[in-house]
Amino acid sequence: MNDKMKARPGWYAGLTETPFESPAWTEEKKEALRTALRSGPESGFARPRLKKRAAVAAAALLLVLVAAASLGIPSSGAPGIAGPAGDESWLPRSQYEVGGVVQWEVFPGGDLVAGKPAGAGWMIRKPLAELMGHKARIVATHRQTGLTLVELPETTIDETTAVEFDRHLSSAFGAVDQTRLATDLALPLGGEWKFQLSLDGEPQGDVVLNVPEAADSWKPSGSFVSGPFEMTGVKDKLAFIHPGFVAGKGNKYMWHFWGTDEEIGGDFQVFGVKRGSGELVKVFEGQVRPSPHNGADAAIPSSMMLPSAGAWKLVVTINERWFGTVVVEVREPTEQEAAEAARQNQSNE
Template structure:
């Protein structure tokens, strides 16, 4: 068997078609640089994605923990301890109920020197809605409770607008001191009666608070003259009226005025107002002075 002689063009194909090597060192260097850039870009994207995933996991964890804290049950407690030491106890009247003034005894356990000369303030916060009222307006402590060495029997009388759990926060000179949580029964929803003062009929609570009542029609503004009796309490401060509808726990503001005026119709203080309620039904009016609820008045709003 003889070897075939390859044609001349086959021999020519052995040679490179380029005058110089196609992959010169310059070209190879550029290719390496582009490859490194692409790899760095991919690495950067991977790092960003991993960081985003980590942050998402952290936020998800915090959200779950926060939700768990928010859903933790809040229990009633009438005492406050700091580092195992009892600082405060609160004793309300039996059958504590919203809607009317109730008596409370605040028992402070520390020596009187802790409280002497300081300003005491107590606010009440409705746990379910976060709505607040002033329980005890700012008072300067100058002497111990009568018959005691300290503030073992600091008494207060105030009303709460809603039933449910309430947190009572105590401040001394504007700083948090302690708190307790009390359960308050829902208020009664019987319509408030009228009583006579001088020659006028007022709806409300005799010798406490009332207004001349021309009636209420849903969505219609009308004028109402308020009358209040001081009963040895401070009636200085802005007068406001809030309202809550039966079956709801959201308070709305229906009137905000200035300070109360002088005596009228045998009442110690008075103020005119314009009020309107948006929906027909049974409502509770909540007259307040300086953020402190005076009492409550149940009325019916007609269509």
């Protein structure tokens, strides 16, 4: 097993298993589908082709409905999609089709909710042998804020990164050979997310998922002690020594990270999203390198300022992948603090 596979969390290995709680295609279901494909009256001259086509269409519909029922996916699409009429690019869909034929699709695993990894299987309707050696990448874009994240870094498809799935399953179009890629499907914000798949840098279409917010997603993050300091954040994940936030006033904050060298090394960015606003603010960026500090596996000093009072999510990415989120409350400045902030801003200009 290579270092990349070792670095993944323990539950990641489970994504190589089928995302269904029970087999989606039992032998009975497969046989029923085969029977439906073969069925149809043998006699009758006037419209035999029409009847056969109806049987094939019914079987194909059965295939879609059974799969959707097994996954708990509503056939009418996800609720909550907003936007101008006619903006079909953001309509909810878990499949990408060309000419009515599915090219690839996504199956979220577990309960998909913002702030928690759900895991997902990405099914490409091609056999593994045909995809071997090609490089796949998946990028996610949040509709409300424009935040863009890497869901799957550029990955060479082979037996260690992909699995051939349902090789002998019959369909109206013959044998279905699919190759499955697995990802964390971890998203920091609720709302509509568009996922774009590319192979060797060439776009292969997109799908859109509606991700609900957790009920407590705006609850301020808790505190804990690491080394000699009290920190605010997510224990054993990420946190910073927290002197508090005053609207419009910059301050220094020492970020701390826990994880493998692969997870915590690279380009570090902090984005701010205020509750009730779709505005995305870049708060800080820098480079983080693994180096133990205050009981953490890495640390980096930062200077951060949030422009207005209220609840804010600090969304942290490393190498364009979501690493974690810290929720903070920003208070209004006193008159003295406002004057100091104005002087500070003038000196920075």
